[in-house]
Amino acid sequence: MYLNELRIDDFGCFRNARLDNLDDRLIVIGGPQRAGKTTFMQALRQFPNGVSRGGDLPPATDEYRIDAELTHEGERYRYVLNGHASPSISPIGDGQNIDAGDIFGPVTERQYRNLYTISLDELRRLPPGIDDSEDLARVLLGGAYGDIAEIPEIEESFNDRAYDIGLSRGDPSTTSSELNDPYRTIREGIEARKEASQQVDEYRSVTQKLEDKRSEQSDLEDEIARRQQIRDRLNILKELFDPLQQLETLNAQLEDVDLDAIDDFPTHLADRLDHFEEQFQTATTDLAEARREFDQNATFDTTDEYYEWLLEHETEIDSLTEDQKLWARTAEELVESEESLEENRRDIEREIASLHSEWGESFTHIDEIETSAVDTARVADVASTIEDLRTERSDLKASIDSAQTRKQELESQLEGMEEEHEETREITVPKQKPAIVAGVAIVVGTGVGFAATPLVGGVVGLVVLAVGLYATDSTVTVETTVDADPYRELKGQVATLDGDLQADSERLTELDDQIEEKQSELTELVTELGLPEALPASEVPEFYKQVVELDDEIAAYREKQTEWEEDKENFASDIEDVATLLDDVADFSWAAEEPLEDADKVLAMLEAVAADLELARDVRRAERDRTECIEDIDDVLTEWDEDQSIDQETDDEDILEYIQAFNDEAERISELQETVEERDRIETQVTSRLENESAREAFEPLQEDDEPWIDVVRNVATEYADTDAIADEIRNEKRQIEELEAKRDELHEDCIELEQRQEDLASEEDLREARGKIEEGRVEFERLGEAYAVNRIAETMVKQLHERLMEDIVHSLVDDASDIFREITQEYEGIELDGDVQSLDFRALREDNHDHGVGELSRATAEQLFLAVRLARIQQTDVSLPVVLDDAATNFDPNHMSRVFEVIDQLTASNQVFFLTCHPQCVRITASNDLSAQYWSLNSGRFTRRETADTLEQQLSAD
Template sequence: MRIKRLHIGDFGILQNQTLEDLNSGLVVVGGHNRAGKSTFMQVLRYLGYGIPGSSALPPANVEYMVDADVLDEISGLLYHIRLQGAADPVCTVAGEGTRIPVSELYPVDSFTYRNLYTISLDQLARKPEGVTDKEMEKLQSALLGAGMTDIANIPRLENIFTRNARNIGGETGRLSNKAFKPHVQLIREGSGRKRKANAQVDEYQRRQELLQELKNRAESLGKDLEKAQARRDILETVRNNYEVIQETIDLDGSLKLHEGSRIPGSVKIENREKIVAAYENYSSQKEKLHDLFNSLALSLGSQQRAEKVKDLLFNYRNLLQGFTDRLSGLQEKWSSLQRMQDRLKQDMHELTARIKALNAGWGQEGIDRVRRLKLELLEERKIMDYASRMQDIDNKLEQARLRMDENKNKEQEIENEIEEFEKTAPVYGLKLYFWLSLLFAAAGLVVSFFYPIAGLLFGVLGAAGVVVWAVYKGLGQKEISLRLKELRSRHASVSAACKKLQEQIDELNGERERIQSCLAEVSEKLGLPQTVTPSAVLEYYRAVSDIQKHIVRLDQEDKSVQEQAVQLAEQIEQIDKVLTELESASGISEDNGFVIQKDFMQEETWQNVKIRLKRWYDLMNTAVRLDNISRETDKVKSQILSLMGKEAERDEASLEEQVDEYLTQCKAYSDYQEMKKRLDTNMQSLMRAAASDRVTKAFSLLSSAEGQEKSPMQQLFDIYKDYAVPDSLEREYKTLLGEIDHLEQELEEVRKDIHETELLLKQLSLTEELEQAHEMILKGRSGLYQVSYEYAVQKAAAWLCREIRNEFMTRMKDELLLKADGILRRLTGEDYQRIIPNDSLSDFSFELKDGSRQENSRVLSRGTREQVFLAVRLGRIMEMQPSLPVIIDDSLVNFDWDHLKQAVQVIGDLSRTHQVFIMTCHPHLVEHFVQLERESGPPAQFWRLDQGRFFSSDGSELMEYLS
């Protein structure tokens, strides 16, 4: 197992640090004191087990958080481990999210990993710091294996058992020693008191003699009864197994003459089941072959035609399969073309309706007429210009006419005003003044005839008034002349404007006539009347142009449809051609009551091709199945012959005969084996019956009495022979049962007499003194038994412990620390050869190069002692599986230069199978790992740790940093 990536979010001084692409072998982390190396060791130590709630650990700033990507090199799977707070580690399969127990990656317990795989300077001692006496046993188990720890307990157990035995029976175990003595004294005292109480009277002696006679009689009857019962047990066994014995004798005689015993060894009887199954398969395949051929013949009309067409269909199978695979695609194309043709017809019909709606004079030929029209975009633009220009001209003409009318009106108004001013001219005024003066004078004269004064005043004042009025009017004549001049000038200007507007109107009318002439040509081209407005011409032109575009598009689609129809017809024709060839070659004429048309786009023709193709495809499948089954039949036939051990067969009948003959031989052999098995079963049943405790005891009793030496089985058969028929055996058995009943009754009466006599003797002998004596004897015997039993158990247990320890140590001492021996020899330059655990396994002795021994680790120097315990740990690590990461925290500081070099080489070898993390603050140790890499050793990865921050480095840079 290898750690590929490690992210430390929060752990003491280490905050938000990530180590990517960690080396799978050596990882050297260098840093000064208090840089965080020990904290990093704690992270690695608890990665697979969770962070314990201990005050000895560096505290988290917020909450412990560690993430790691771990590679299992056995399965090749990548796992993700997450530590958060004091919770258990969460381990998931990377990329899947499946959660697994972290113990699958770290199968050893936390104590073993912490004290074996994590190697600090304090742990390279017989009893590392911080390990209690209770934990030393677990440490021994980790260093030597669980079995050796159990062996280490054996001497302690032996001492306990020996001490317990000594406390009971002393050194010798005599009855007069320690715990035995009180019980022996009690027995002796009880026996003495019993002897005194057993002084019997004459009646007691007589009853004793009678009791003895009765016991002798009971013993004699008991022996007779045992013999009778033994005889009964034997006869009952023969009686219960009479048919088995008879069958066994019959089977033994039949087997000697059975034909199964003469079956040659070349017959492969063991293949019987396979041959039966294969022959059933062969028969089934033959039946299928026959049914399929009849089905093909029925479809084709005759067996001769089926035989002829079968090979033909098999040869055409690829073509028919290809046609069938393409049939759905061809059907889709055919249906698509039909839909496209229907849509084209519908579109043409709609265009015809549009043309008729546009121009009722165009009938069915309207599409062709529109198709022939040469409509150009430039012409449309001209019509647009004409319409626009015509509209502009009409607007200008209307404006010009309005202005012309305005000018005419102005001209008329000016002329009228001139005419009014001309009426007030000076000549016309003097005449008026003269006649007015005369009128007033005449009137005054007339009045003066009647009223002279009034007539004179009227004439004078009237003439004076006319004079005054004439003077006033004469003063305005100059202004009138100027006004007339102005009006005549305006009249001339308006007249010129009217002339110019008339010229403009004439010009616009001329241009309008030219545009109307051009539009008339277009209208004539489009079949429109001359009276159509320019905008209507434009709209009509656009409508015709749009229809022409649709016609062009439909013409292109129709051409494409026709081309696809030709291609589809060629493909269908190819199928039809092959089908026709099959029908011609097989002599089958396709006659469905109609003539097949060659227009393959017709529904009737296409459906006929599909029906014929399906029929021939089904026939082809039948032919292929016939061929497959035929091949399978031949294969099964060959398999049958091979299983029977034959090379070939002559004909069908011979195969069946050979199979029948083989099965007959198999049956004979099977019957023979069944009879033999039955014989063996009977013999075993008889042997079990003869070997039962009851029968064995009976035969033993009778044999000792009669002096027979035959086995129980032979005696059973001999007894069977004495009784030719079961009835004679049954009579003998019943007679024996009656004899046993008589003996049991007689024995019961004797025992009853014995019991009565014993009761009488008990009454004579059971005094208070005798009871106390018996009680003392029983109590002493009971206590002595218990103490003796306990003494024997303790002595036996001590002896077993001694023997087990001696035997185990004799076998295992030389094998226990083989790897550690090799590592120690390398570390010490062959000065130390072997590490030998002592009897209690609590320490080691050492064999030196010269053959001498050092009895314990206390006599070693500090450096050598650390080398010993480093060798023991590394040796144990190399033996354990799986390969978990190893952490070494500056535990080599007491090694001199040469021994340090050897230790680095050993660690380099370990890194080939394990990921090894080295924490150090010593540049010379880094130098050794750099030198190891240069000497073709395993490559190392170097990291610089500075105040809790990791930096990727190389060996030279790290040495310089630590110097």
């Protein structure tokens, strides 16, 4: 038995805990201390008989509830444990009903606790719950231990009782034995009877008569028995007479029949042949219908050559037919694409004509113009620069005009002020410094203009000029004899305007030169690109942009045109395959140069040929069905008679005649088989009746040597005409038996009288006392003798039983445990058991060193010894139950722990093993040993599936 699923709904710390899809070999459950591992083991200990009341079990929150799905002897069952009730087990599917006893078999609850659920503190000589070593022996050796332990005592008790009765040899003449008293009593009674039974003449006479009567009575008994035997024989013969007559008739019918031929005839094939005949007629009809359909509906010539051509090119036609719809759709798409491309070309030509009237609708002019992203940027940059320069020139002219107007206004005001203030005296400012400032402004502005744009250069030059003039003006000292501040200010403004006008004029000249230079550059670029030379500069960028767009459209059009041509060529290649194939059976015109013109005709023809192929397949299928039917019929006919063989060339009428001949023979054979079966049935009926012991006793006097009983009865039956004659004979025998029985009764009465007379002639009182004494001694002697014999026999049997059980159970357990202990330790050769089985005084054996008792072993080695004993007992148990090991290898070093897991791996071949641990190294060793294991973590009563040993080891290390 192994668990598939386990649900602990209410038990201690567990609430709705689940273990699903459990492996049937090794399940490693890891968790920290107090995670619930011990509670899990206690839960499994309740499986045999349910939860007991009292004790140290963890309590339930509401009511104990354990639910499991398990597999037992290949069938799945559901196990349910509620409260303290006995567990219930119900089949899942069609399994038979069982209970816990059927699963656990001879394993008791205490054995399951101490053998199959092993915790660390229980790997001791006397674990908790075991009162003494004798109690442990009961657990380890199973339910038979009680008998084994009591056998020596029982043997001794049989010996003592036998010795009390008859000492060692059972001699009744020994005065100290119990047999002596009844023996002497019998001897005394015999002597007394001899004295009381002295015969007299009359006693002898009566005795002789009594013997004669008894002899006559015996003869009558023999005669009555003989008559009764004859009566019984006649009754049986009457019962079997009619079946014997039928048997004779059937044997006569079968006398000249070859029974071997009956057995050899394949009557079991008659139904199959009927079925094959029906299939043959159906197949013949279907073939004719299929051929007629092909002849009437085929599109092209329905000759055999065309039929063969269709089947010969079946694969090619199927392959082409699969693409037929695709080709038809492709043809439509190609036509639509051609129309779309033509429309696209006309649109592009119209755009070319509208762009430049002298170009017309030809792609040539667009193709001759070089188009690229660089050229587009160059055209845009030059055009933009010219536009910017013209704008700056326009703005500069407006500024000059404004400055000149302002200057005229200021000069007019200045003339008026000169008339009003004649006494004003002004010191002329030296001209050298303003000239230097103006020159510097022009140089800086020109440099910035080349580095950036002319506009930026002009602005920078004006700023430098203004700052320089301001600085120069601020160094002039004017002395007047009148109020000359407005005058000087106005005159300074005029001077400033003169400087500005001069700078602007110079800048205007530069702008004209730059515009002329850029205009020349644009002209060269237009010529270089192939654009119309008469195109205004402002229109060049937009014109070139439209040319680029048209060039892109033309490229896209040509790419689509190329793709269309390729698609058309591919389509032509595909249609050419179809045309090449169909050229064998049809005459049509199709040119690869213009594949779209007659493509629909070729595809329609392919569709027609595909339809003809289906008709040809129907014909071929019908031919195959008919061929298979003929082969099936031939198999049946040749199994009956090889001369009846048929093939495809055989006429239908001949085939049907062969079938009819087989059926006629089958009918005749069936009738003979029924006759044989009837004969065998009757023969079996007669033989079965004669197997009765009383029937054989009735006919035994008539049997000669080993003559079959049925022949004996058949010979007797020949003496009678019918059952009425037998009935008359039976009545006659009954009458004679009744007469003999009446005579026997009379003789019996006479014997009683003679026996009474014989007793009266003897010494009745003495003889009675002697007989009573003999009887008393005989009864007691027989009782004691029987008791002596029984005790001696029982003593011998019990001794042999004890030796055999000790060898079969205890020694076998020790031998298996030795192998496991040796494999785990690899230091000891094994173990042996000193003394009686009750002591379980094990010793660990070493090859070249002293043996060690359990008390001399280290704790870990002692635990390994008793773990080996438990595992050996588990392996010897007939039932396969889950095994739970709760940190049973904690005290072992890594090497011993690794070998323990190797032993556990061997145990998983027959038992499901749950290994509970809180130590990461245990999980690590299962992985390093390449054990096939399933891993779960447990924490606070919750199970979590872990995919690998590493994840469980990491979980335990973290905890």
